Amino acid sequence: MDHAPVETEASAAPADVSRQVARLAQQLTDAAPLEILSHALAAHPGRIAAVSSFGTESAVLLHMLAQVDRTVPVLFLDTGHLFEETLAYRDALVSHLGLTDVRTYRPDAALRQARDADNDLWASDTDACCDLRKVEPLSRALAPFEAWINGRKRYQAATRTQIPFVEQDGARVKFNPLAALGPAEIEAWMTTHSLPRHPMQRFGFSSIGCMPCTSRALPGEDARAGRWRGQSKVECGIHVKKTA
Incomplete structure (x- = not known):
């Protein structure tokens, strides 16, 4: 389902969020992913969403x-540059x-026309492209929520090795329930529960x-090494820490 912009913003003061994060971090020190999810939903009933790339x-x-x-x-960002296989995988999964409430958000039409009318911004400025097609849409998508859940893991890249289970994201709480899981545990969960695979995984895309900005990761590389290959860029921007 596509969603129009909403005007409501998370209203918690950053200081209140900071105290809540500190309390939750202590409670969840050795928690398993399902326990973290249960805590997250209980702490923010009706005011929390998950964000998924369907990667x-x-x-x-x-699952x-x-x-x-x-x-x-579940909030999904359709950037307009995604593989058709990803869109098909979203629907299949x-x-x-x-899942009963998956919401698809796209780049703002006016902003896209002004900043990337030819759909080639990625070739000259990947940061600006990600800001237009991911950061801004996610900001709109998260507007009604005071907390969100994502699937990052510490093993995925050098930039992610210190991910906590819960952290402050401006005026919101962000939960990272899978942070401590390794590749073997991810694979075991997929296999045990017979979960559908992304169709491009069998071709070496980790x-x-x-x-335009995705390639295969080579043996021995970080799982995300195929993203923005040849650039210093390693994150799209939606997980860059905010202070307010």
Whole structure:
């Protein structure tokens, strides 16, 4: 389902969020992913959403979420540059897991016309492209929520080795329930629960983003090494820490 912009913003003061994060971090020090999810939903009833790229490992978090509450909103960013396989995988996984509230957000039409009318901004400024096609849409998508859940893991890249289970993201709480899981645990969960695979995984794509900026990761590389290859860029910007 496509969603129009909303005006409501998370209203918690950053200081209040900081105290809540500190309390939750202490409670969840040795918690398992399903326990973290349960805590997250209980702490923010009706005011929390999950964000998913429907990439190669997304099924694990979404399967866990469906076990706890399949009605939790799942926010998906359709950048306009995604592989068709990713869009098909989204639909297949939603059906398989019985998720009932998956919301698709796209770049703002006016901003896209002003900044990337020819759809080639990625070739000259990947940061600006990600800001237009991911950061701004996610800001709109998260507006009604005071907390969100994502599927990042510490093993995925050098920039992610210190991910906590819960952290402050401006005026919101952000939960990272899979942070401590390794590749073997992700694979075991996928296999044990017979979860559908992203169709491009069998061709060597370990992390899949937008088509122009995604390549295969080579043996021995970080899982995300195929993203923005040849650039110093390693994150799209949606997980860059905010202070307010």
